[in-house]
Amino acid sequence: MKILVTGKNGQLGQQLQKQAPAHTTVIAHGRDTLDVADKEQVFAVLQQAQPDLVINAAAYTAVDKAESEVEQAHAINAQGPENLALACRELGIRLIHVSTDFVFDGQQPQPYCPEAPRNPLSVYGQSKARGEEAIERILPEAITVRTAWVYDRDGGNFVNTMLRLMNDRDQLGVLADQIGTPTWAGTLAQCIFALAANDGAKGIYHCTDAGVASWYDFAVAIYEEGKAAGLIAKEKPVQIKPITTADYPTPAVRPAYSVLDKSRLVEDSGIELNHWRQVLREILAT
Ligand SMILES: NC(=O)c1ccc[n+]([C@@H]2O[C@H](COP(=O)([O-])OP(=O)(O)OC[C@H]3O[C@@H](n4cnc5c(N)ncnc54)[C@H](OP(=O)(O)O)[C@@H]3O)[C@@H](O)[C@H]2O)c1
Structure with a gap:
């Protein structure tokens, strides 16, 4: 199977290249050779490459x-998937797109199912929701995989920010009132390939590692696992204090609760999801 990956330098883009099954050929494009917001380029590159499947890992994040x-976020996160869906429909190519828990408002008291109504609170969430809607309208047989709190060993993400701060500071305040689930980019890549192997899979899937955490819980785990893996050199213990969203205002409003219900993914991919803490331990130890 020939697979074209967009956004090859991102966290997911990198892991899609590392985790690709042996029988696949991956053609990976960065923004320099395939700008998803450029409709003409999308059509030209897909027509030339003739892949069986496109995985869209490109996003404004x-x-x-x-x-x-606002305009840039919508060009990449809404127009980008629309361009890909139009090209894939015309050229008969399967499409897997990736979206976010930020399409939800976080007011629900239990995990979000794929069919739960979208109600984004931020420009980013709105742009991703528009992308999902474009795909549903243009190519209903496409797959959209929503994920959350993505990290990898490399790159700018919460884990690496925390490790840096924990090496520099004696005290940190971390949000304890936003609840979700950390997700290793490798888990997401593996799940995407497992869904790709199921010809009947279509529509929206939710994919994170297993379990639930606040950012505070995640930070404490990063500290403990980071120490155990020798990634925090400082002898003096770092005090991690739980704080609230009101203590730490940000330009974008985030959902207070965005745990995703993964049952549809588990059923259709056959994948067993591991607890986020176990995954974090393994990633920091390698
Ligand atoms: N990170 C998270 O916590 C998180 C949470 C929920 C959902 N998601 C979703 O998961 C997916 C993967 O996220 P990620 O963490 O891998 O993101 P990432 O590390 O920020 O990577 C995104 C990649 O997309 C590229 N890109 C940006 N604009 C582009 C364009 N116009 N055309 C082509 N490529 C473009 C970026 O290139 P440059 O490096 O040149 O900018 C970057 O390499 C995204 O759909 C994201 O919305 C992520």
């Missing part, structure tokens, strides 16, 4: 910056 870069 600067959640707070999106509040002041």
Whole structure:
């Protein structure tokens, strides 16, 4: 199977290249060779490459910056998937798109099912919701995988920010009133390939590691696992204090609760999801 991946330098883009099953050929494009917001280029590159499947790992992911870069966020997160869906429909290519828990408002008291109504609170969430809607309208047989709190060993993400701060500071305040689930980018890539192997899979799937955490819980786990893995050199213990969203205002409003119900993914992919803490331990130890 020939698979074209967009956004090859991002966290997911990198893991899609690492986790690709042996029988696949991956053609990976960065923004420099395939700008998903450029409709003509999308059609030209897909027509030339003739892949069996496109996986869209390209996105505008600067959640707070999106509040002041509305047009750019929509061009990449809404127009981008629309361009891909139009090209895939015309050329008969299967499409897997990736979206976010930020399409929800976080007011629900239990995990969100894929069919729960979207009600984004931020520009980023709105742009991703528009992307999902475009795909549903243009290519209903496409797959959209929503994920959350993505990290990898490399790159700018919460885990690496925490490790840096924990090496520099004696005290940290971390949000304890936003609840979700950390997700290793490798888990997401593995789930995407497992769904790709199921010809009947279509529509929206939810994919995170297993379990539930606040950012505070996640930070404490990063500290403990980071220490155990020798990634925090400082002898003096770091005090991690739980704080609230009111203590730490950001330009973008985030959902207070965005745990995703993964049952549809588990059923259709056959994948067993591991608890986020176990995954974090393994990733920090390698
Ligand atoms: N990170 C999270 O916590 C999180 C949470 C929920 C959902 N998601 C979703 O998961 C997916 C993967 O996220 P990620 O963490 O891998 O993001 P990431 O690390 O920020 O990677 C996104 C990649 O997309 C590229 N890109 C940006 N604009 C582009 C364009 N116009 N055309 C082509 N490529 C473009 C970026 O390139 P440059 O490096 O050149 O900017 C970057 O390499 C996204 O759909 C995201 O919305 C992520």
